[in-house]
Amino acid sequence: MKIPDNDELAEAVLSGEIAWPLDPARPYDAPRICPLCGRRMVVKISPMSWEAACSRHGLLRSEWVER
Numbered sequence: 001m002k003i004p005d006n007d008e009l010a011e012a013v014l015s016g017e018i019a020w021p022l023d024p025a026r027p028y029d030a031p032r033i034c035p036l037c038g039r040r041m042v043v044k045i046s047p048m049s050w051e052a053a054c055s056r057h058g059l060l061r062s063e064w065v066e067r
C-alpha cells in the first residue's frame, strides 16, 4: 500500500480534535482502525514503537502521541 502524503490523521489526533482510541489497559498497542474513516490501518510494530497508516489519512507514529 502506498502511504498517502497526508497528515490529516496526525493533525486530528495531535490537535485533540479526535480522541485517540487507545486501550488504556494496553497503551502500547497500535491502533488498528482509523478513527477518521474506520478503515483498517496498516500497522508496523517494533519493540519500542509503532506506526499506523490509513490509506486515506496518512501516518501516525507512537512517538507523536506519547505523553
Ligand SMILES: [Zn+2]
Residues within 6 Å of the ligand: 034, 035, 036, 037, 038, 039, 054, 055, 056, 057, 058
Ligand atoms: Zn482514515
